Amino acid sequence: MNREAFLLHLAKQLGRPEIRNPPKREQIGAPDHWKSFVLPRKSERVDRFCQEARTLGAEVHCFETQQQLQEGLQALLTSLKPQSILRWDHTECPAMIDSVLNRWKSRIVDPIADPSQALHADVGITTVDFAIADTGTLVLCSDEQKSRGVSLFPAHHIAIVDADQIRTRMGEVLAEFRGGKPPSAIHFITGPSRSSDIENDLSIGVHGPAVLHILVKV
Template structure:
């Protein structure tokens, strides 16, 4: 009887929390848990980012950013690339750097409807970011016209240009930003290089995505 009475008590309490009509009573929104206000800078971001596998270099001028990008192309022997339409790429003149290095560049509008199979054979995916999180070293990439999500997820190398003005301290700050407008079709939070532990709990990198991620910080932008 004690078990039966306990069960009935739970049902009665549940009914008391239910509004007329059988629907749950609305509850107040749970506020995001926030740490003390922080400022985001490249020092903190780079420390968290590189701990997860990607590499980072900071460029103080557009010319320094072009040199950094050219260095990546040479080190990684990049022959083909696909890029985003993004104002930070334009600010650097990134497409001119790729073409000057003899790299065959695909624009977003040149991709087939099913882009992933084609991008599997491309050396480099070049993107900007919407935001970058200092607390976790994460790159935030949202899908939009001219910015297919596969560009940063499929080629063997992902290079992201991160402007200083796009740095945020943490995830709650990102939620505030995203809440200010319509949600995009996809939001990718990239933390480190591609990795998995699905097979016998063995941690392996580079199974289903970029083998390497390199970030160029744009300190003047």
């Protein structure tokens, strides 16, 4: 059925002509009390974020300095002993991650050259675009340097968060996308992949990562 006929039929059913201008609205979005919900201090947002993410089973580590975060990442990789690593190769991704990854260079997988190895990688390392304190959520946007699979295929996802990226609630993040052209994929990630489909028994790591490590630079 063509679009015009389809839409005309709906208007007819609704008993009015087709509408060309945006219909008037009184209520848009969340209730007012929610829209004004903002944790004013950064430390509060960090605390809430960490607490919520931990409740859902994420491994959260906070670091005071860049140096400490690098050491933390190094220690984490040493303990995981990954055979294959995927990572976002975007320019913002601080040089410091690369300096840590130097030691693991030979294990970094190029997903274009070797897609099947990418699909079975052990560790995926990303930064984030935003984080949400209220739900302990990471927000990752795709672009030419930030591919979707890095936070999805590996058994372990390591996400590096800067405290300044943490907003109080989802609405603040959604507002960032208004107007312009949004990224092709925005993923809101809250805890590791899970399912209760077998006799209501919780199981972690179904299709996505089984372990979500979040390293926060406070």
